[in-house]
Amino acid sequence: MPKAHVYKRDHVNTDEIIPARYLNTDNEAELATHCMEDLDVDFVKKTQAGDIIVAGEDFGCGSSREHAVWAIRGAKVQTVIAKTFARIFYRNSIDCGFYLIELPDVFEKIKDGDELEIDYKKGLIKNLTSGNDISFNPLPNFALEIIADGGLLNHISKK
Amino acid sequence: MAMTITEKILARAAGKDKVRAGDLIDANIDIVMCHDVTTPPAISMLKEKGIDKVFDPEKIVVTPDHFQPAKDIKSAELHKRLDTWAKEKKIKHYYKLGRAGVCHALLPEQGHIRPGEVIVGGDSHTCTYGAFGAFSTGIGSTDLAAAIATGQLWFKVPESIKFVLNGKLGKGVYSKDVILAVIARISTDGAIYKAMEFVGETLADMSMEARMTITNMAIEAGGKNGIIGFDDVTKAYLDEHLTDKKDYTVFESDADAEYESVEEFDCSKIEPMVALPHLPSGGVAIGECQGMEMDQAYIGSCTNGRIEDLRIAANIIKGKEVAIRTLIIPATPVIWKQAKDEGLFDIFYDAGCVISAPTCGACLGGFMGILAAGEKCVSTTNRNFVGRMGSPKSEVYLASPATAAASAVEGKLTDCRKYI
Structure with missing residues (x-):
């Protein structure tokens, strides 16, 4: 069952998500092996396919490197739940067809290691550990359309 | 409207x-x-x-x-x-x-x-x-x-x-x-x-x-x-x-x-600032952090690697020797040539600085001035996130070219005003 990895931090930045010393490649599998390395050196080791990153405000601030999204996606993380997201990271995620969840009181509702089941269509997170249902606002429609098309390039090719 | x-x-x-x-x-x-x-x-x-x-x-x-x-x-x-x-x-x-x-x-x-x-x-x-x-x-x-x-x-x-x-x-x-x-x-x-x-x-x-x-x-x-x-x-x-x-x-905002x-x-009240690690918002007046020992000074980048920045740094460094590793990175070839023609390279060379080709280099921890664990760098760049210029255990202090130059001369965070 997908587990939450909670970082009780604001401003988790792109240098922590994927340090620039690894930006000499854009290979997603290779980037994934360094995902979150400067924040939590054990992240990749302890993360299983489908797990979820949870953090505070301004997640993904800093560089425009889409490598940050690719590293997270490459590490098979299914989504990031944060209080807020930095603008370029948010936009890059939508462009890549990678869903993000904004949740203002995230730290009250999700603890490290909680098992979560997410229904993206209904906007509902089932916290199987605490037994609580957590509703969230889905992404705006234009973003959902881009994600449904599998990212921005597919979306514009269709137009 | x-x-x-x-x-x-x-x-x-x-x-x-x-x-x-x-x-x-x-x-x-x-x-x-x-x-x-x-x-x-x-x-x-x-x-x-x-x-x-x-x-x-x-x-x-x-x-x-x-x-x-x-x-x-x-x-x-x-x-x-x-x-x-x-x-x-x-x-x-x-x-x-x-x-x-x-x-x-x-x-x-x-x-x-x-x-x-x-x-x-x-x-x-x-x-x-x-x-x-x-x-x-x-x-x-x-x-x-x-x-x-x-x-x-x-x-x-x-x-x-x-x-x-x-x-x-x-x-x-x-x-x-x-x-x-x-x-x-x-x-x-x-x-x-x-x-x-x-x-x-x-x-x-x-x-x-x-x-x-x-x-x-x-x-x-x-x-x-x-x-x-x-x-x-x-x-x-x-x-x-x-x-x-x-x-x-040319566009301009309407008055309403x-x-x-x-x-x-009130910018007349602003003092030379240093953003302490590990966020660019960590700015304090130099008086609150001066004296902190540095290992490196980095003068360059898209923030402060232009000719005016190099002139400001050279004016402070002129005739002195730097106490720490000091990197000068003119941001473009034109700036590089200007700095050379104006004699700034001589000033930097005489002081013991190194001058590189134009590059983003170590600003983002790429190369040309990477920090080891425990090292501190006063830098004219724009970010001081964890690991930004090298080891996740290094620290970056953001400042103006004048503050970086004065700090290079003394080997510690220094109020540039004493050299101006």
Whole structure:
């Protein structure tokens, strides 16, 4: 069952998500092996396919490197739940067809290691550990359309 | 309907009479900036999707900068992909090694930035160009691919925050200190998704180089764009630098335009600032941190690697010896030559500094001045995140070229005013 990895931090930045010393490649599998390395050196080791990153405000601030999204996606993380997201990271995620969840009181509702089941269509997170249902606002429609098309390039090719 | 300068530029780009904050628009892009880290993946994406076209080979500006000259085999491969593509697509403004430079210093210098235009680039500090009264913002590789292919991108029109900068800067205080003070007040997400519009008499006395330092760091407050209106200083710079296309449209905010908020600063009270690790919002006056020992000083980058910055640093370093490793990185070949011709290299050489080719280098922990665990660097760059310039256990202290130079001389954070 997908587990939450909670970082009780604001401003988790792109240098922590994927340090620039690894930006000499854009290979997603290779980037994934360094995902979150400067924040939590054990992240990749302890993360299983489908797990979820949870953090505070301004997640993904800093560089425009889409490598940050690719590293997270490459590490098979299914989504990031944060209080807020930095603008370029948010936009890059939508462009890549990678869903993000904004949740203002995230730290009250999700603890490290909680098992979560997410229904993206209904906007509902089932916290199987605490037994609580957590509703969230889905992404705006234009973003959902881009994600449904599998990212921005597919979306514009269709137009 | 009253509009801000940002709204007016985006309205023009969307072919509309008016837009308001919150509107979703498709904007025509005037210039797309491409460098060696984010563009190769964009090229690969386009190839993979079978999208072969480039919207306009004259409106795409390509310069490798982050890892140039290539620092290792992998970055050489990135450069090769960029080079093959730029030649194949007959990109008119392709700056190869020897002419390439740190993108945000290079594009204005080479006359690619015009007021009223929409500029996007695969780099978060693309907001720099807003100093010219343009809308300019950083994007990732997928957006870059879309912009390269179609010349259009979707935008949500941002709300604007007005920053009123009043008062004359004191001795030893520069635009870098002003922007560090702004970010210290509003935090690294204080302008998230917003346009940061800078106005006020303090700007009138600043060169374009100094203004670019301010808009460069809009992203460090989470801003979508930073913008400064057109004036005589802008015009004089453009008269000197525009070559290709010399016409442009000047927009200005209406007096009754709507702002989400207004922040006023008495800049005469700002002191030399240092942003302590590990956020650009960690700015404090030099008095609160002076004396802290440093291992390295780094003077360069898209924030402070321009000729004016090198002159300020040289004036302080002249006739002295630096106490710590000191790297001087002129941001473009033109700046490099200017610094050489003005005799600044002699000053730096005599003081024991090292002078490099133009590159983003160690600003982002790429190469040319990487920090070991436990080391501290006073740097004229824009970010001091964990691991930004090397080991995750190193520390970066952001400051003006004057503060970095004075600190280089003493080997510890130093009030530059004693050397001015």
